[in-house]
Amino acid sequence: MTTWFDDDLRTLGEQHLLRRRRQVAPWQAPAELTPHDEALRATTYCVDGQERLSFGSNDYLGLSQHPALMAAAHAAIDRYGVGATASPLVCGHSPEHEALEAELAALVGLPRALYFYAGYAANVGAIPALVGQGDAVFSDALNHACIIDGVRLSRAEAHIVPHGDLAALEAALRSSTARRKLVVTDAVFSMDGNVADVPALLALCERFDALLMIDDAHGFGVLGPQGEGTLAHHGMAGVQGVAPAWQGRLDRLVYMATLGKAAGVAGAFVAGSPQAIEWIMQKARTYMFATAAPAHIAAALRAGVRVIRDEPQRRDHLQALRHQLQAGVGRGLEAGSAWRLMPSDTAIQPLVIGRNxxxxxxxxxxxxxxxxxxxxxxxxxxxxxxxxxxxxxxxxTTEQVQRLCEALQAAHGCKAP
Known part of the structure; x- marks a missing residue:
C-alpha cells in the first residue's frame, strides 16, 4: 500500500509542489541581550545549520524575542508550571487567561473576548458554532484554509464569492433564503497583503440581516494607531471603544485575530457582543474539547499587548521599511519584467514570479x-x-532591507533549469 504514497509524492515532486520542512532556531545571542541582539534574534535564523537573514516569518513587530514577553513567561512558569492540564471549561482557564481576554477586548474596543489555543482552532470552532444546516455562509475566494475548513465543517450552504467582489456578494445575499446568513472574510489577506473593505461588508450584512466574521490574523498589532487592527484602521473601533458612527452596529460582527504573528507568541481570540462570545464558548468544539494553552503563554501575551499598545514606533519603523522595499524593488525590476510586486500597505509584500x-x-x-x-x-x-x-x-533594519533589494536585483530573471 505504500506505493500509493510513492506515486502521489512523485507527482507532487513533478509539479514542484513538495514542501520541505527545515530546522529553524534563532541566532545565538550573548547571555545578556541588548536591543540590537533582540532584533537580530527576531530576523536572523539558523536554518538547517546555516545562518540566514529571514524575510519569511510573521513576527511583524519583532516581539517573539522581546525581553518583557520572555520575562513574563518565565515568571508565570514559576507560578503555574508548564501545562494547563485540561480544557478551559474544566480547569484550564487561569487568572492569566481571564486577564488576557479582558485586555484584548479593551484593545480592539469590543465588549468581550475569548482566547483559543490556536488560530486554526478559533476559526474551525467558531464558524460551525455560528451557522449550521439550513444556514448559509458567504466566503471570499481567497480566504485562509482555516476559514475554508470551518465553512465545510459547519455543514451550512457555502457560497464562494469572487475575491473582494461586493456586487457578487450583494447578489448572493439577496438570493439567499437561508434562515441565518454569515459573511466571513480575511481582514488582511495573507498571501496578497490587501485589506478588506470591512465597512462596506458590514453595510451589506445590515441590509440583508447577516452576521459578519472577519479574520484579522495579519492586521492585529500592525494596523491602527495603537495596533488595534483592521477595525481601528477603518475608524470603527479601538482602544477608545466603538466609534460614534458605529455605535449599535457592531453587534452583528464577530472579530477574530491570531496572536502568534504580530503579538509574537501563540493562540488567537474572538471578540464581539457578550451574547455571541458566550454562544461560541458554549458551542465551539475546539474550545470545549481541547486542552487550554498553558498560563505562561497567556502571561507572555499580556506583556505583548502592552508593547503593541505602548510602542507605536515599531509600526512607524515597519511602514518606513515597507516604503523602502517597494521603492527598491521597483527600481530593480526591468521594464516588461514578468515579476510583479503586488500593492500592499501591510507587512506582507508578495513578489509574484509565476511558475512554481x-x-x-x-x-x-x-x-x-x-x-x-x-x-x-x-x-x-x-x-x-x-x-x-x-x-x-x-x-x-534599513541595511537588511537594502541587502534584500540588492539580492533580488541580482536574482532577477533567474529561472529553473
Missing amino acids: DDALAVMAALDAQGIWVPAIRPPTVPAGTARLRISLSAAH
Whole structure:
C-alpha cells in the first residue's frame, strides 16, 4: 500500500509542489541581550545549520524575542508550571487567561473576548458554532484554509464569492433564503497583503440581516494607531471603544485575530457582543474539547499587548521599511519584467514570479546569498501566481532591507533549469 504514497509524492515532486520542512532556531545571542541582539534574534535564523537573514516569518513587530514577553513567561512558569492540564471549561482557564481576554477586548474596543489555543482552532470552532444546516455562509475566494475548513465543517450552504467582489456578494445575499446568513472574510489577506473593505461588508450584512466574521490574523498589532487592527484602521473601533458612527452596529460582527504573528507568541481570540462570545464558548468544539494553552503563554501575551499598545514606533519603523522595499524593488525590476510586486500597505509584500519552478529557483538564488524568503505555491495561491512572500518585521533594519533589494536585483530573471 505504500506505493500509493510513492506515486502521489512523485507527482507532487513533478509539479514542484513538495514542501520541505527545515530546522529553524534563532541566532545565538550573548547571555545578556541588548536591543540590537533582540532584533537580530527576531530576523536572523539558523536554518538547517546555516545562518540566514529571514524575510519569511510573521513576527511583524519583532516581539517573539522581546525581553518583557520572555520575562513574563518565565515568571508565570514559576507560578503555574508548564501545562494547563485540561480544557478551559474544566480547569484550564487561569487568572492569566481571564486577564488576557479582558485586555484584548479593551484593545480592539469590543465588549468581550475569548482566547483559543490556536488560530486554526478559533476559526474551525467558531464558524460551525455560528451557522449550521439550513444556514448559509458567504466566503471570499481567497480566504485562509482555516476559514475554508470551518465553512465545510459547519455543514451550512457555502457560497464562494469572487475575491473582494461586493456586487457578487450583494447578489448572493439577496438570493439567499437561508434562515441565518454569515459573511466571513480575511481582514488582511495573507498571501496578497490587501485589506478588506470591512465597512462596506458590514453595510451589506445590515441590509440583508447577516452576521459578519472577519479574520484579522495579519492586521492585529500592525494596523491602527495603537495596533488595534483592521477595525481601528477603518475608524470603527479601538482602544477608545466603538466609534460614534458605529455605535449599535457592531453587534452583528464577530472579530477574530491570531496572536502568534504580530503579538509574537501563540493562540488567537474572538471578540464581539457578550451574547455571541458566550454562544461560541458554549458551542465551539475546539474550545470545549481541547486542552487550554498553558498560563505562561497567556502571561507572555499580556506583556505583548502592552508593547503593541505602548510602542507605536515599531509600526512607524515597519511602514518606513515597507516604503523602502517597494521603492527598491521597483527600481530593480526591468521594464516588461514578468515579476510583479503586488500593492500592499501591510507587512506582507508578495513578489509574484509565476511558475512554481521559477519561484523555487529564485528562492534558491536568495538562499545562496544568505537570505531566506519562502516561495509560496498552489494550493496556497492560485495556479500561475507562485510568489515570494516577503514578510517585513519592525526588527529589520534599513541595511537588511537594502541587502534584500540588492539580492533580488541580482536574482532577477533567474529561472529553473
